[in-house]
Amino acid sequence: MSLKRRAKISPSFSMASMTDVIFLLLIFFMITSTVVSPNAIKVLLPQGKQQTSAKPLTRVIIDKDLNFYAAFGNEKEHSLTLEELTPFLQSCADKEPEMFVALYADETVPYREIVKVLNIANENHFKMVLATRPPETNN
Numbered sequence: 654m655s656l657k658r659r660a661k662i663s664p665s666f667s668m669a670s671m672t673d674v675i676f677l678l679l680i681f682f683m684i685t686s687t688v689v690s691p692n693a694i695k696v697l698l699p700q701g702k703q704q705t706s707a708k709p710l711t712r713v714i715i716d717k718d719l720n721f722y723a724a725f726g727n728e729k730e731h732s733l734t735l736e737e738l739t740p741f742l743q744s745c746a747d748k749e750p751e752m753f754v755a756l757y758a759d760e761t762v763p764y765r766e767i768v769k770v771l772n773i774a775n776e777n778h779f780k781m782v783l784a785t786r787p788p789e790t791n792n
Contacts, residue, residue: 710752711745713738715766717759739773746779753780 714722714730721738722730725745733741745752754774758767767783774781 710749711742711754713742713754713756713770715756715758715762715770717761719762719766735769738770739777742773742779743777746777753782755782755784757784 710726712722712724712730716722721733721735723733723738723741724730725748742754756767756770771781773779
């Protein structure tokens with residue numbers, strides 16, 4: 654008694670699943686390539702319309718007269734020089750390793766002063782946020 658198969662096996666190869674795999678790989682590489690930014694200063698720039706919900710642990714303030722102030726947590730801001738800023742931020746990082754620094758700069762402050770603070774943060778691998786004010790509504 655011999656048993657025969659009722660359905661024949663087709664020798665053809667379906668390319669439909671192969672195109673799905675290629676399409677998924679294409680999407681994966683397109684998304685991951687946008688994450689890579691070589692030689693860029695790592696700075697999180699918040700949008701003007703939305704404010705971040707997280708409170709910064711450390712604040713650095715530059716007023717219109719180029720005076721520097723800094724504070725950690727809920728402490729009151731105290732005046733310091735640019736040379737004193739690096740040791741201050743390092744001591745704050747020792748207290749809280751996951752801290753991030755919010756930079757509040759007056760709109761009249763020259764860009765080179767802001768870049769000096771950003772370079773200090775970049776050299777010490779601090780997370781930096783540039784603070785903005787919400788846009789004015791014209792009602």
